[in-house]
Amino acid sequence: MSPVFAPIFAALHEKAFPAEPWDEASFATLLAQPHMHGFLDERGGFLLLRIVLDEAEIITIGVTMPRQGIATALLAQGIATARAAGVQKIHLEVAEDNAAARALYAAQNFIQTGRRKAYYADGAAALTLARDLG
Numbered sequence: 001m002s003p004v005f006a007p008i009f010a011a012l013h014e015k016a017f018p019a020e021p022w023d024e025a026s027f028a029t030l031l032a033q034p035h036m037h038g039f040l041d042e043r044g045g046f047l048l049l050r051i052v053l054d055e056a057e058i059i060t061i062g063v064t065m066p067r068q069g070i071a072t073a074l075l076a077q078g079i080a081t082a083r084a085a086g087v088q089k090i091h092l093e094v095a096e097d098n099a100a101a102r103a104l105y106a107a108q109n110f111i112q113t114g115r116r117k118a119y120y121a122d123g124a125a126a127l128t129l130a131r132d133l134g
């Protein structure tokens, strides 16, 4: 997805993560990176996925209208793209205290692979999760 969509990502990200907005310039830089795949849902959702060789990483995902199935739809698109690219494993990090995101990933069959103590600025731990696509 072209960096021209950076303002849309930044606006949606600010709504999904009001405490840690990423600005347009940050998204323009991310979207311009090789291997970066961006997805938007017109209902109000975004996903950035990096695919390198046979591994992928979810960089960020968020929605503006929770519990409408938007994140599930975005993940389905991202996973389909990853599979088509030959990805065997998809990774992500999630704050240990982010119950909504952890429930989403559990429903999508991601499993915990590690824990990073005091990883985020607020002191929360990060959990590393992964899902095999092979």
Ligand SMILES: CC(C)(COP(=O)(O)OP(=O)(O)OC[C@H]1O[C@@H](n2cnc3c(N)ncnc32)[C@H](O)[C@@H]1OP(=O)(O)O)[C@@H](O)C(=O)NCCC(=O)NCCS
Pocket (backbone or CB within 6 Å): 016, 017, 061, 062, 063, 064, 065, 066, 067, 068, 069, 070, 071, 072, 073, 093, 094, 095, 098, 099, 100, 101, 102, 103, 104, 105, 107
């Ligand atoms: C986490 C987030 C992306 C989920 O998006 P969503 O569009 O609401 O998720 P979906 O509607 O596709 O939910 C799918 C399933 O995930 C689980 N889930 C999602 N939100 C949940 C919540 N708040 N509490 C419990 N379970 C939840 C449920 O199992 C849900 O299925 P159900 O609604 O049929 O019960 C959204 O809450 C969000 O944008 N949060 C802020 C940004 C963020 O934390 N991003 C993730 C960073 S790692």
